[in-house]
Amino acid sequence: MTHNNTSATVPTGSIVAPQQRIVQIALTQARPVVERVIETTRMSLQARLDSARTPGEHHAMQEARQQLVRLASVMAERYPDALRKALDEDTAQGDDKPTRSLFTVNFDDLELMDEAQINDSVERARARQVLVTAVEGPLADLDALVCAAQGLPRVQPEHNPLRPDVFLQALQSVVSQMQVTPQVRHDWMGLMAQALGTELRSLYLTQIDQLKQSGVKPVGYAMRQATGEVVYVAPAEAGVSPGFAADNDLYVASTSAGDPLLTLDRLRRLLLGEFNDAAAPAETHAPANDSQESFADRFAREFEDPAQGLPHIDPPATDFAMTVPAAFEALQEMNQVGQMMERLGTPRPPAAPAADGHPTAVQRAQVQGLGQALSMEVVALMVDNIARDTRLLWPVQQFIRALEPALMQLALSDPRFFSHKEHAARRLLQDITDRSQAFNSPEAPGFQSFMRSLMHIAGPLATATIESADDFEQVLQQLHAKWAEKDQALKQERQRAIEALQHAEQRHLLAAQISRELWLLPSMAKVPDAISRFLLGPWAQVMAEARLSAKPGTTDPGRYQELVDALIWSVQPELTRANTGQLARLLPKLLPKLREGLASIDYPADRTEAVFELLMQLHQQAFTPGPRVAAPAPAAPVTAAPMATPAAEPAQPAPLDDDDPWVAPSEARESGYIDISQSPESEGADSAPEATPSNAAPLQLPASTITVGTWVNLQVAGQWERTQLSWIGSHGNLFLFTSASGRTQSMTLRLLDRLLQQGALQVLAEQTVVDNALNAVAQTAMQNSVESRH
Template sequence: MEREMPDKSVVVNLNEFERTRRVQVSPEIVSALHNCRDLLIEGSTRVLTRQSEAMENALLAMAERAPLLETRNSYYAAQSTLNKRANELLSACKDAYCTRFNDFAHARDKAAGADMLELSLVDDQDFEITLVVDKATSRLRYNCAEELVALDARMAHLMGRSDLSENDNPLGPRALCEALLEGIGRVQSEQHVKIVLLNQFDLALTTELAHIYQSINRALIERGVLPDLKVGAKSRAQPSGAQGAPASGGTPQAAGADPGSDIFRLFEQLAGGGGLVPGAAGGYPGGGAGHGFGAGFSLVDSLGQLQTGSILLPDGGRFTLPLAEAATIQNVLRSLQRSPVMQAASPLDAVLVDAVAMLFDVVFDEASVPDRLKAQIARLQIPVLKAAMLDRNFFSQPNHPVRRMLDAIATLAVHLPDNEAGNARLDAISEVVSRVLDGFEQDVAIFAFAATQLEAMGTLLDDTLDRTADAGLQHEIDEIKQAERAELAPVIVHDFINRALKDQPVADTMREFLRRDWAQLLTRDYLQEGETGAHFNSHVETMRELVWSVQPKADMDARLMLVRILPGLLKRLREGVAEIDLPQKLSDHFFATLVILHANAVRPNAQPVPLPDISPEDIAELTPAAEAAWNGTASTAVGSDLEPTAVEIEDEFTARARALNKGDWVEFHYDDGTFRWARLGWISGVKNTYLFSDQDGMNSFSIGLHRLADKLRRGEAVLVERKSITESAFGKLLNLFRQKLGVA
């Protein structure tokens, strides 16, 4: 227990000193930090999920080439962990990173004396781990050098520090690698397997992490954190001149903020042109005098009244907009433009009204947003216009709260199946929209709060769908894998046998046994477990030992080795022969031959003992019975309801199908005029079979690559891009206004 110091004591209580020295982090900074944290770890886990099958294939290839059994086992164990526990593994990595990051964000210091405790000897395992983390960190930092210079500076500025070393940045590669290693350790405790998995994660992230850091830099720029810092803001996918320019009024905009970066300048040009925009003063007969609006007229105040009901005109009449009901899609801003309210508006205000009206026209034409969601967006027309009048950053900032809310609503389209669950989700969206309609006056923060709620809803639904679909598709995935293994089994098995026999002087009887009889056992193992299965590899190893055992043994060491392994080898061979129900006569002939081959292998003279004979007629008579079980197994695995084949054409549609990743959505259209959305849940790396599930992750179907490409080619399938509808709309809007002005 600490003793309290006297009031006049000259002794400094170091614990109290450390508490007072800590920087108090504001809620705004914590929010920015959490946003950056989520961008990094969510982006990284998405990349790793997308690359999981490629990592598995790489591990299998490395295991095949590895000369040492221990190394091969590490690769196989890592591949098995990825194959069976990928979701658990990535979830553990995400949790580990968030915990570490939160400790930093909340300034949780190490316990007193922790630094002293760290001055201890490091054992070989810890040293090896340190080297691996250092190597992974260096590789990632090298590929993200430009982005990290800017990110280190912005994080230092955000935390009120003069500088921030590269390894102290909680968003840096070292913090990420250490968290990934910790998460891997929660699922896989074996040291070498953890190292193998970390190396694979590092390689998968090497080419993708720079883009994630670019998005974090853009997010910090939008929050005003060193917006003029040029380093690291450049997009690799765009020319260097595509940086966002400051909008009128000197407010710096986010890098890559096109098309909004110069849109307001076009508005001002249009307003100065006079008569170009319907609704501008002078644009209607009589100008603004017909209804006697005074000089103190405020369009924003009028919008506030229209948001809650009607507006009182100077002549005593009332003007009310058509109701934007949840069941209708109507651009009420067009009615506003034709109203007497607009006759007293300034030219620039009239341009802004026209711009927002055109924005909603584009959104309402967006085919990827269903009508019942468009109806919810339609309810927000007056609040959105009012917000745009109050905060003109709406036109230039892609991450503006109002635009975030509209985008969040549109993104939820994939989670609205036409059933009870979809209707309940639509009701929840409607409640959020109603709160904005009732509560918005001047502060656009209400849109930010609503956007956060909707985004959280989308994230929760995505996560729930991931878990539901992964569980629901597992049976179909297993069936497809087994069917593909059945097709590949003869090729794979005979390849293993040929490699075992390559350049080995083996009697024809032994070759025939391996290719005719032992191949049945290997095929059965491959169908059940695949190439990495324990039984398959055990029987392959038995085959290799068998081939070695019948080779001539010129020295005593080789003969002693044969004596040691022979009892176990014969035991495994008899068990294998029993598994495939080899006829007794064939079995007896094989083992009699094997005895002579082993005797010949250790004979000091060159005169071999002749092998026992069996007539070809006996073999032909017995072989069909031995193969019957294998033929039945293979036919069962392949199944009878195979998908019809499609013509293999390599074009842009095939490329689009190949580019699909797990979690992408496709809209399938049918002859009766109906359509349904399907989410891609799994892609076979062997035959490019795509497995889809519906919006609830329940019903599933599979389709081949070229058949899917053919549907895309015919318009029977359309890729659903979960993009920002407001960004897309502003791009079209910018082109429209440029056409009005005759700007190229």
């Protein structure tokens, strides 16, 4: 793929070699690099041994140093192969690289991990933090250059084969093979990571110079803004990249000084229910008095203008709290872990903390034990991460914040609710956030109706006394019932589209099988190429359609198989000249049968007119004395895959390709099928969208990784439309997207890949909003563990 990008001026083909060269250089230098790392680590251990203050510390440093000296040659010998294996695995994964790093932990995996695995994860993350800090600046510049060498239009750090994670993974793999105690490995890894950082920094600077000398110029780089948004900018004039991209888009809350409350081990124990604190619900809150407006009415009054049709509302400023009921005012400023305890009070504006900044005695009294405090913190972080997710429109973000008091109450009585995907509260959050992604702006058709359903059905949870998951289950069922009313008509339309595509897929798979059988016929080589392509393509579809529609046991439905033999004979003048009478009797039946078959699949007439003209010329030759005249080329190509992108005809006709289904015009109308031959062609950077049409930065993913339920922005007739992948064919070659209004768009895998490359189809996210938020909680716990003094 060629990208038209002003900051990468060297042709892709001429700069792949430099990238391969720097990888080879890294492998060549692997042993001397790790030998220097080991020697630096030995010297650091010796220094710690010399300054040890206690017998225990002295013994630990001495043991770590002795074991390192004993195993140094073994590790140096094994490291190059470990690095080569890590690089090969990274290359083999290609675009299908897993989004989760080996140095992070997913929230839902914690319950499956034991204490040793938790410790290993923290150790890996701590080593990685040391390493990344050491190479941060040069790595940013190398990322920009390597991505340019790969022809990428922007920096994608995961595509840099020389990422520090790869080197560290290889080093940790070698260290794990050594027969030493966990304490010795722990004493090694921190120092080794620091030494490896120094070596990689030098390696990166050298490779940067070599790439620049090869004519590679860096592409733009990712910068994370204070709001958490990622923007891409060009490098500075001096050639230095202006920022260093984080590994993912998860928001990780900052922690207060001292040891944090939430660590990875404590989070795991919380999910396993190891904290047996008395589950005492927080003090309940009296509902608003009768004279106060209901939440739904108050919010709707601010969100909608009854005198206007669609509202014209800018995203809320910090005074948005002034427009919602008192129960929501305390939610507006609660964004940091240090304020967690302030969230546990009554639904009033948060009271000022004590002079020392700690929670008041009243606030402390509402939480009993470490388990409840951890539950509160996890809920607070989860809600905050959901409300920060840029995929959600601002009214939905505020609504999720409004549910925090109810979730806090639930956490005290049911602290593990967030760890069970099927828990009513978690499903409620997931369904609200997922359904809200159908709308790309507050002015989008149907969004007001969606918000009204939330206000009237789920809104009362904000000021309710929560006793159990049943409160959320009832709301969830009511919302589903409300949504089902609107979904029913859309479901019927979507089902018709799916049935049309399923039939097209079944017909095409059968047609591909028939096409291969026809291709093996000896007589197929005796006919003109245009006739062969017709039989292997459109006519195979006709025969497949007849077989799908026929009663079981029918041998040749429509007698279309019989027509193949007659057609092949009729286009060989050297044979028909010997029996013109038989040809004269055949023709009145042959041509009408051909048109009948093509009509059965609604095949466009203009695609076969050239074939019929050629047939007439070949048939006329039978009645003309003399040697056979070479058949002229048809006016328009008839390919075996008629809906594919027009291309130069192959030297020899080939059977149908299973991977490129053909959809009949009637099926195309039913499913909103986009013909690949009519899709917009890439015209370089100038034709790309000026700005992302969604409220979230799109992801660049291979089509094969997109799953049902994924929300995307699709450019249709020059307009952006928010739509959801609702069906994938059984063979992964057909895709159906459905918008909130019920509009369907279908396409082949080939077109989906093309649209992704052109930027005309943009994936909003791989993970769901709730999963992403909980993974951010785990990431915060991991970061706290890494920075903890214990």
